[in-house]
Structure formats: C-alpha cells, structure tokens
Amino acid sequence: MADFEIPELNEYTVIPKLKEGTMAHSSPFIAKAKFQEPLGFPGELVDNWEEAVLTKMDDLRSRYRGFQVFLDSCVKCGACTDKCHYYLGTKDPKNMPVARQDLLRKVYRRYRTFAGKFFGALGIPGFVGAADLNKEVLDDWYSYFHQCSQCRRCSVFCPYGIDTAEISMAARDIMDTIGMGQKYCNEIIGKAQTIGNNLGLPQPALVDTLEGLEEEVEEDTGVAVKFPIDQKGADILLITPSADFFAEPHVDGLIGYAKVFHEAGVSWTMSSHASEAANFGMFIGSYDNMRKLSLRIRKAALDLGVKRIVFGECGHAWRVAYSFLNTLAGPFDFLDQNYPIPQHICEFTYDLIQKGGLKLDKSENDHMTLTFHDSCNVARASNMGNKPGGQIDIPRAVIKAVCNNYVDMPADTIGEATFCCGGGGGLLTDDLMEVRVKGAQPRMEAYKSVVDNHGVTNLAAICAICKAQFTKVLPYYNFGMTDIVSVHQLVGDAIILTGSEDDVDNDASNNSNEQ
Amino acid sequence: MSASVVYALAFYAATAILVIGVVRKIVQYAKTPAPLKIPTMPAPVTQGGVVMRMASEIVLFNSLFKSNKWIWIFGWMFHLSLLLAFFRHMRYVISPDSFLMPIIGFEMVQAFGKYAGFAMLIGLAGLLVRRIVVDRVRYISSPSDYLMLLLILGIAATGMMMSFVSHVDIVMLKEFMLGLLVFNIQPLPTDTVLLVHLSLVIVLMVIFPISKLLHAPGVFFSPTRNQVDNSRTKRHLAPWAAELEADRKAGE
Numbered sequence: 001m002a003d004f005e006i007p008e009l010n011e012y013t014v015i016p017k018l019k020e021g022t023m024a025h026s027s028p029f030i031a032k033a034k035f036q037e038p039l040g041f042p043g044e045l046v047d048n049w050e051e052a053v054l055t056k057m058d059d060l061r062s063r064y065r066g067f068q069v070f071l072d073s074c075v076k077c078g079a080c081t082d083k084c085h086y087y088l089g090t091k092d093p094k095n096m097p098v099a100r101q102d103l104l105r106k107v108y109r110r111y112r113t114f115a116g117k118f119f120g121a122l123g124i125p126g127f128v129g130a131a132d133l134n135k136e137v138l139d140d141w142y143s144y145f146h147q148c149s150q151c152r153r154c155s156v157f158c159p160y161g162i163d164t165a166e167i168s169m170a171a172r173d174i175m176d177t178i179g180m181g182q183k184y185c186n187e188i189i190g191k192a193q194t195i196g197n198n199l200g201l202p203q204p205a206l207v208d209t210l211e212g213l214e215e216e217v218e219e220d221t222g223v224a225v226k227f228p229i230d231q232k233g234a235d236i237l238l239i240t241p242s243a244d245f246f247a248e249p250h251v252d253g254l255i256g257y258a259k260v261f262h263e264a265g266v267s268w269t270m271s272s273h274a275s276e277a278a279n280f281g282m283f284i285g286s287y288d289n290m291r292k293l294s295l296r297i298r299k300a301a302l303d304l305g306v307k308r309i310v311f312g313e314c315g316h317a318w319r320v321a322y323s324f325l326n327t328l329a330g331p332f333d334f335l336d337q338n339y340p341i342p343q344h345i346c347e348f349t350y351d352l353i354q355k356g357g358l359k360l361d362k363s364e365n366d367h368m369t370l371t372f373h374d375s376c377n378v379a380r381a382s383n384m385g386n387k388p389g390g391q392i393d394i395p396r397a398v399i400k401a402v403c404n405n406y407v408d409m410p411a412d413t414i415g416e417a418t419f420c421c422g423g424g425g426g427l428l429t430d431d432l433m434e435v436r437v438k439g440a441q442p443r444m445e446a447y448k449s450v451v452d453n454h455g456v457t458n459l460a461a462i463c464a465i466c467k468a469q470f471t472k473v474l475p476y477y478n479f480g481m482t483d484i485v486s487v488h489q490l491v492g493d494a495i496i497l498t499g500s501e502d503d504v505d506n507d508a509s510n511n512s513n514e515q
Numbered sequence: 516m517s518a519s520v521v522y523a524l525a526f527y528a529a530t531a532i533l534v535i536g537v538v539r540k541i542v543q544y545a546k547t548p549a550p551l552k553i554p555t556m557p558a559p560v561t562q563g564g565v566v567m568r569m570a571s572e573i574v575l576f577n578s579l580f581k582s583n584k585w586i587w588i589f590g591w592m593f594h595l596s597l598l599l600a601f602f603r604h605m606r607y608v609i610s611p612d613s614f615l616m617p618i619i620g621f622e623m624v625q626a627f628g629k630y631a632g633f634a635m636l637i638g639l640a641g642l643l644v645r646r647i648v649v650d651r652v653r654y655i656s657s658p659s660d661y662l663m664l665l666l667i668l669g670i671a672a673t674g675m676m677m678s679f680v681s682h683v684d685i686v687m688l689k690e691f692m693l694g695l696l697v698f699n700i701q702p703l704p705t706d707t708v709l710l711v712h713l714s715l716v717i718v719l720m721v722i723f724p725i726s727k728l729l730h731a732p733g734v735f736f737s738p739t740r741n742q743v744d745n746s747r748t749k750r751h752l753a754p755w756a757a758e759l760e761a762d763r764k765a766g767e
Contacts, residue, residue, distance in 0.1 A: 018650050063755055065547040066738045072540070073733030076660050077590065078645065078652035079582035093654045102655065114725045115659070128726075129657035155555045157582035159572065159590075160730055161739035163553065287550065291759065323552045323746045330750045340747055380556050383744055388557035388564075416557060 004434045006476050007089050007441040009448045013412070015082040018093040023086075023438075027143045028431050031181035038190050039289055042179035049178040050133050054111055056177045057104075060170050061112075067170050070162045071108045074098060076129075080154040080164075085419050086147050089438035094144045097154035097164040103140050104171050106131040142180060145171040147435050149425035150283065150316075151376035156416050168425070169285025176284055184429035185280045189289055196296065197242035197276035203230070206272055209245050217255060223497040225262045227254075227270075230304070234269035236261070237301050239321070239342070240312025241277045241464035249486050250467055253313050256488025259495045260349050263358055268310075271300035277317035278464065282324075283426035290320065294328040307336040310343045313486060315375035315463030316424065318344060322382035346462060347384050349491055350394050353401050359496040359503065362404050368458045369405035370490070371450050372396055373443065373470075374418035375463035392416070395462055395487055402494035407454040413446035421461075423469030436469060437476050444477040451479070462487050519703040522713060523695055529720040536724020537732060544736040548753035558744040565743050572740055585645065593638030593667075596631035600674070603628020607685070608692045632675040639668045663726070666715055673712035683709045 033043025046052055061068045080097040082088070087095040094100060109116035109130035116130030125131055150165035175181065191200040201209075210227035217225045228234060238261075244254040261268045274296040281290030301309055309332075311321045321342045326332065332341045340347065352358055372395060384390040392415045400406050413419050422439030450456040461467055461484060470484035496502045559565045571577040576594075580587045605619040618624070643664045646652050677683050683706045694701035703709075722728065735741065 015651075018654060062547060063550060063753070065544060065549040065736060066553060068547055069544055069733045069736045069738075073727070073730040073737070075727045075730050076652070076655045076657075077579070077586050077642075078649060078655065079579055079586055081651035081655065083582070093651065096651060096655065098655050115722075126657060128659045152555060155739050157578055159576055159579040159582075160734045161555055161572075161578065161737040163555065163739050166553065287756070288759075326746055326750045327551060327752055327756065342747075381553070383556055383558075383560075386560065388560055388744065391556065416555075 004437070007438055009441070009445045009477060011449065012410075013088065013442060013445065016088065016091040018096075019091040020093055023090045023092040023095065023147060023435060024140075024143060026147060026432065026435050027139075028146045028427075028429060029183040030142075031183040031186040035183060035186040035190055036176070036179065036181050038193070039176070039181075039186055039286070041176045041181055041186070045179045049138070049180075052178045053107070053133060053138075053174055056174045057108065057170075058112070060173065061108075064166070064170070066163065066166045070101070070160075070166060071105050073160045074101065074105065074162055075160075077159065079157050079159060080162075083154045083157050084148075084164075085151075085153070085422060085442045086149075086435060086439045089422070089441035090147075090435065092147075094140070095147055097158075097162075100144055100148055101162065101164055101167045102129065103137070103144055104167055105129070107133045107137065138175075138180070141171055142175060145175070146182060146427065146432065147439075149376070149420045149422065149427055149439065151420035151424055152380040153376065153417065153420065156380060165425070169282070171285075172283070172426075173285035176286065181284070182426060184431070185284050185426040188278075189280045189284070189293070192276050192278070192280070192293055193289075193296075196271075196273050198278050198280070199242045199245075201242060201245060201275065203272035206245060206270075206275055210270075213251070213255060213258070217258070221497050221500045221502075223262070223500045225255075225258050225497070227258050228268060229270045230272055231267075231269035232304050234267045234304060234306055236266055236268035236308045236310050237274075237297075237304060237306040238268055238270050238310050238312060238345075239274055239277045239297055239300075239317075240270065240345075241314040241317060242275055243464040243468060244312055245275075247464075247468060248471070249482070249484060249489055250313075250464055252489035252492065253486030254488075256486065256490070256492030256495075257312060257345050259492045259497060260345070260352065260358070260488070263495060263498060264348075264352050269304060269306070271304060273303070274300035277311055277314045277321070279317060279320040280426060282316060282320055290324070291328045294320065294325055297325070298329040298332075301332075302334065308339050308343065309335065309341060310345055310348055312345050313462040313464065313488060315377035315465060316381075317464075318462075319377040319381040322384075344384050344394075345488060346395050346398050347390075349488070350385075350398050353398065358491075359498070360402055360494045361496050361502065362402055362494055364493045365403040365490050366405070368403065368485075369407060369454065369456045370399060370403050370458050370460050370485075371407050371409050371447065371456045372399055372414070372487075373409075373421065373447075373459050373461045373466060374414050375461060375466050376418060376420045376424060378462060379418045380416055389415075399460055399487060399490060402490050407450050407456055409446040409450050413442065419443040419446065421463075421466040421469040422473060424463075424465050428465050428469055433472075437473050440469070440473040440477070444473070444479070447479070448477070458483050458485050460485050460487050460490060517702075518705055518710065519691065519700055522703055522710075523691075523700045525717050526695055526713075529717045533720040533723050537729075540724060540729055541732050544732065548755065549738040549742070550753035550756050552742055552744075552746040552751050553738050554742040554744055555739040556744060558742065560744045562743055565741055569735070569741055573734060585641070589638045589641030589645070591638075592634045593642065596635035596638065599624075599627045599631035600635065600671075601628075603631075607689050608696065610693060629678055632671055632678065635671045636668065636675070639664055639671065643668070659726070663722075663728075666719060670712060670715045670719065673708050673715065676708045677706075677712065681706070681708060
C-alpha cells in the first residue's frame with residue numbers, strides 16, 4: 001500500500017527511542033514563480049538569501065513579541081520532547097518540538113546574541129547551541145518546518161508556553177520572503193484571493209452544486225430545504241470550508257447546517273466572493289495574506305447586508321475567525337451585537353437545541369457508536385460559548401443530543417491534549433503523504449483503543465482538514481475510510497424536519513399516545 | 516591589588532551587566548507588540564483569571580507538571596530552594612537596623628534557607644542525570660546546557676561547604692558586602708571556598724542576560740500564557756497592524 005513503513009498501533013502511547021534522519025528526505029514541492037509572485041514573494045531563491053533571512057528574522061522579532069520571547073526563553077528541559085505526534089510517529093529527533101525550534105533558534109543565537117557571536121568567532125558556535133547559516137540548514141528548515149502542523153500541543157506542556165507553531169509560521173514566512181515557498185499553500189492562497197475559495201470553484205459551479213443539494217434533500221425528506229448563495233438582505237452569512245461543497249463526509253455536514261437553519265426559521269446565505277472559511281495565510285505565517293483573505297469575508301458581509309456571520313466546521317478557520325477576525329477585519333460594528341461575532345455553527349445548533357428548537361430522533365444514529373476528535377485549532381486556539389473550555393464541551397453536547405452511543409478516547413489524547421490528525425498546518429498534500437500517515441499514528445492508536453474496548457464505529461470531527469486527512473489515512477491503519485463523519489451530518493440525520501413524513505408520523509403517534 | 520578590590524570591581528561589573536542586560540531585554544519584550552491573540556486555550560476570559568494562570572505557572576510550574584513529573588519535581592525543588600537560599604542570603608547584605616532584618620533574621624527563614632541547599636543539590640543532580648541519560652534530552656543539549664547546571668551545582672556545593680563544613684568569617688563578609696553598597700571597599704575573607712563561591716556567582720550574573728536564563732523574565736511576557744481570551748468582544752490591534760488599515764478605509 002505504501003513505500004514506507006506504517007507505524008504499529010500499541011495499546012498505550014510508547015515514547016520511541018530516537019532515530020536520526022528518518023524523515024530528512026520528506027520535503028514538499030517548492031512553489032513556482034507563478035504561485036509565489038501574486039502573494040508578494042520572490043519567484044525563486046534570491047541571491048543574497050543568507051542576508052535576507054536575517055533581515056526578515058529581525059523584522060519578525062521586532063513585530064511579534066512571542067517570536068522574540070520564545071527564541072530567548074527555552075531552557076532545553078525536555079518537557080516537549082515526547083509531545084509531538086510527528087516525533088511519536090517518525091522517531092526523527094528533529095520532529096521533537098524543541099529540536100524543530102532549534103533549527104531556527106541556532107541561527108538566531110549565532111548571529112544575534114553575544115554568546116553565539118563570541119563562540120562563533122572562536123569557531124565553536126555549537127558550544128552555546130548556535131550554528132552557521134548555510135544551505136544545509138535552509139534545507140533542514142524547508143523539510144522540518146513542513147513536518148509541523150502548528151497544532152500547539154507542545155505549547156500546552158511548555159513551562160514558558162513556547163509555541164512551536166509560532167516558530168514554524170515565522171520560519172515559513174522567512175522562507176517565502178527569500179523565494180522558497182511551499183507549492184500547496186501558496187497555490188491555494190492564490191486561488192482563494194482571486195476566485196474566492198481554495199478549490200477554485202467559480203460562482204456558477206457553486207450555484208449548480210447547491211441546487212443539486214436542494215434537490216437531493218427534498219427527494220430525501222419531502223421538505224424544500226434551501227441552500228441560498230449571494231442572497232442580499234439575508235440575516236446570516238455562512239462561511240464554510242469549500243470542501244463542504246462536495247467532499248465526503250464534508251457535504252453531509254453542509255446538509256446538516258442547512259437543515260438546522262431551516263428549522264431555526266432564519267434567513268441565511270453563503271457568498272461566492274467569500275466561499276471559503278479556510279485561511280492558509282495563517283499556515284505560512286503571513287499577516288498580510290491572512291488579512292487579505294479575512295477582508296473578503298468583511299466585504300461579503302457588507303455587500304450582502306447581513307446581520308450575523310456563522311462559520312461552518314473547519315478547525316484552523318475557526319481559529320482565524322474566533323481569535324483573529326476581529327483584529328484582521330474588524331470592527332464589525334455593522335453586525336447585530338446581540339450575537340457572537342463570529343459564531344460557530346456548533347454554538348448556533350447548541351443554542352437552538354437548548355431552546356428546544358429542534359425535533360430530534362437520536363435513534364437515526366443508532367447504527368453508530370461515536371467518539372469525537374478534538375481538532376487542534378479548535379481545542380487549543382479558540383473557544384465556543386462564553387466559558388473557557390466551551391470549544392471542548394459544546395461539540396460533545398451537540399453530538400450527545402443527537403446520538404445515543406458516545407464514548408470519549410483516552411483523556412490524554414483529547415481536549416487540550418488532543419492529538420492532531422496529522423494533516424493540518426498546510427501538510428494536507430500528497431507530496432507529504434508519508435509524514436501525514438506517520439503523524440496520524442497517536443490519533444489512530446487512541447481511536448483503536450475505543451474501537452477495541454468500547455465498540456466505537458465512527459469518529460466525528462468539526463474540521464475540513466481532519467475529515468479529508470482521516471479519509472486518506474484511516475485505511476493505512478486498517479480502518480474504514482468512511483469511519484470519519486461530520487458532526488452536523490449526525491445532527492442533520494437526527495433532525496425531524498417540520499412537515500416531513502417522519503414529522504407527520506411522529507405527530508400522529510404522539511396524538512394517538514395522548515388519546 | 517588585593518583580593519578585596521578585585522572582587523569588589525568584579526561585583527560592580529557583573530551587577531552592571533546583569534542589570535543593564537536584563538533591563539534591556541525586558542524593555543525589548545515590553546515594547547514589541549503581540550499582534551494576534553494566541554493564548555493557549557482553554558484560557559481565562561478575564562484579566563483576573565490570567566493573573567491566576569500566570570501565578571500557577573510561576574509558583575507551581577503548572578504546565579511542566581502536566582508534562583513530566585520528573586522534570587517538574589527536580590525543577591521545582593531546585594527553584595524553590597533557590598528562592599529560600601536567596602532569602603537566607605539577604606542577611607549578608609541588609610544592614611542590621613533595616614526594617615527587613617527581623618523578617619530575614621527569623622529563625623525559620625534562616626533554617627529553611629540552610630537546609631534548602633540539600634534540596635537544591637538533589638534537584639540539580641536530577642536535572643543533570645536526565646540530561647545525560649534520557650536520549651531525547653541529551654540530543655537537544657549543548658555543552659553550555661551541562662555547564663550551566665554544573666555552575667549552579669558548584670555554587671550550591673561551595674555554599675553548603677561554608678554552612679556545614681568549614682565556616683568563614685561571616686561578620687567580615689558582611690562588612691565587605693555592606694561596604695560594596697556604599698562604594699567603600701572593606702577587606703574580604705580569603706577562604707578559598709568563599710572565593711570560589713563568589714567567583715561562580717559572578718559568572719552566573721554575567722551569563723544571565725546572554726543565555727537561556729532569560730526564561731525568568733521571558734515567562735512573564737509569553738503571549739500564550741498572559742493573554743485574555745476575549746478576542747470576539749474586544750478588538751486587539753497592534754500599532755503596526757493599525758497602520759495597514761489606511762488602505763482598507765479607502766477601499767471600503
């Protein structure tokens with residue numbers, strides 16, 4: 001099935017002995033000039049790249065406090081060394097968070113600290129953890145900063161909160177600046193900035209897809225559930241990852257959102273201008289690009305005259321939405337201030353369930369026993385509701401409201417300690433399949449434990465990347481590719497639409513019970 | 516030049532390097548904006564909550580506790596004993612009529628400070644053994660990482676020698692230290708163990724602002740720990756990011 005070894009799944013997490021260089025060959029395709037230049041990056045490696053690296057590093061140090069503090073503060077205690085799913089799955093020591101940071105930190109120390117300059121001049125920079133910048137170091141950066149999904153698991157366990165995601169974003173920004181960008185991310189950002197979504201689906205294609213979905217749902221339920229797009233004057237603008245328009249199981253989630261909005265009786269719309277929740281500008285650490293993509297959402301909201309913005313199921317998109325959107329594209333003083341800006345679809349559905357606004361038949365999901373995969377960017381980089389931890393509790397509350405059989409995976413693999421799916425942070429590309437499969441090992445191990453011990457049959461998630469990644473990697477570990485489901489697919493399947501046949505039957509039987 | 520003068524000058528130089536170096540770093544950290552909200556979630560939603568979170572990190576090493584109980588116990592033992600030893604040492608530099616003296620002179624402070632030395636040795640030895648024995652930690656260690664532990668072990672060991680084995684003339688030492696504070700150099704006892712102890716402390720002071728010991732001021736400025744989770748309700752905008760908005764107002 002693969003030309004690399006699939007890691008074994010143990011009964012509990014085993015910290016491997018390190019094996020140097022196991023992933024040194026892993027490197028994504030480099031972005032060609034046609035993908036680099038539209039984003040404001042040079043088309044190929046610039047001549048004076050050594051100097052350009054240091055200039056960009058200084059620029060970032062002066063603009064990002066976290067970057068500067070994280071470069072200085074690491075004491076090499078080792079607390080993070082066994083926390084990264086890529087280290088656990090590959091055994092490559094450069095995938096230990098501190099070692100990954102050190103790839104960049106050693107250059108900072110060599111050229112920008114007294115200790116590094118002093119021992120560098122003596123010819124022994126390594127004495128103080130410094131190193132000369134050369135092509136070999138740069139190649140290591142390109143390889144290993146593309147083996148980090150920016151999931152922040154390491155930052156939970158660091159006594160100083162050092163976040164490798166910040167270092168890896170900075171490193172990618174530096175590499176873009178010298179002409180060494182990654183094809184996958186930069187091509188996608190270009191599409192999102194010109195066409196409106198990562199997949200490059202133009203407006204007519206979206207309209208066509210959505211009409212197809214309307215027909216499908218009506219055929220299925222007998223109820224005309226709408227999937228509106230570019231509808232001026234609607235109350236709610238739904239921003240959802242473009243994978244929701246056609247990929248499996250994503251599209252079942254989209255059907256779920258439409259059913260929820262239908263039952264809530266709200267007017268809503270999607271936008272072809274901002275037909276993408278994902279924001280790969282974050283993955284490449286580019287404030288400018290992240291901001292440009294966010295401003296498309298602002299423009300869509302203004303043009304359509306909506307009162308609220310709701311986000312669909314997407315992990316890093318929710319991080320950008322929850323944590324950064326107000327900064328990047330706010331203030332949203334033109335929206336209805338009585339609702340969270342923006343709101344997550346799980347918050348919307350949860351509130352509606354609390355108010356008794358949904359008729360649900362949990363038994364529709366009885367053929368499954370579910371567990372929930374906390375997506376890293378939701379669990380560790382965002383929130384839902386207004387209490388800390390809502391991002392962990394609310395999706396579970398929604399699932400439990402629509403399913404009878406639910407079991408959590410082991411405690412040290414969920415919540416704030418959740419393991420990444422292995423495909424986040426701009427790694428969801430075929431040229432990185434080996435690191436994606438190996439990086440999924442800790443999550444697969446946790447999943448296997450509930451499959452074996454509690455008869456779990458399916459894994460639910462609220463992230464487009466997680467869903468796509470699991471569809472690909474589950475089979476490598478002998479699970480079914482359809483084990484992964486959308487949370488709003490579960491919701492959608494359990495909803496009894498008002499006026500549908502089930503609804504009529506239900507009312508009839510209720511009435512007969514009463515008599 | 517007598518040893519007293521050499522040590523006095525070295526202390527002045529080291530203090531200047533330590534203070535100027537650390538203040539410069541603190542100013543750098545304070546001045547550099549954190550343009551995005553990046554607290555590691557779940558995070559407190561109020562400023563008061565952040566104070567509690569920071570306190571639990573700084574006093575109890577909460578995140579380290581979650582991570583690894585061995586590093587936590589050794590690291591925490593070491594830092595706590597360092598604090599106790601620091602309090603004990605205050606009596607060598609505080610004038611007898613200072614209002615602080617009764618507190619510092621309190622039997623408990625002195626006794627805890629004295630015996631903390633053992634805990635410090637155990638903590639440091641534990642960290643050193645881990646650095647050598649655990650393959651992952653060995654991989655990320657540079658010579659300076661080992662030497663820093665040995666340096667502090669040396670300070671602790673010589674300090675304990677003076678407490679438990681060969682006492683030095685503490686009254687004379689105090690005269691020297693109090694003299695330093697008013698630029699009046701008094702004779703320093705010349706016991707080898709004391710001179711080694713003081714030399715190592717001077718080295719520690721000098722390397723502090725140019726090494727990973729910056730984790731001490733750094734932790735207070737870590738945005739993943741000190742930010743409030745309120746990005747939806749309060750707009751967070753760095754000055755350089757605000758400048759970018761000029762184009763947007765025009766375009767809207």
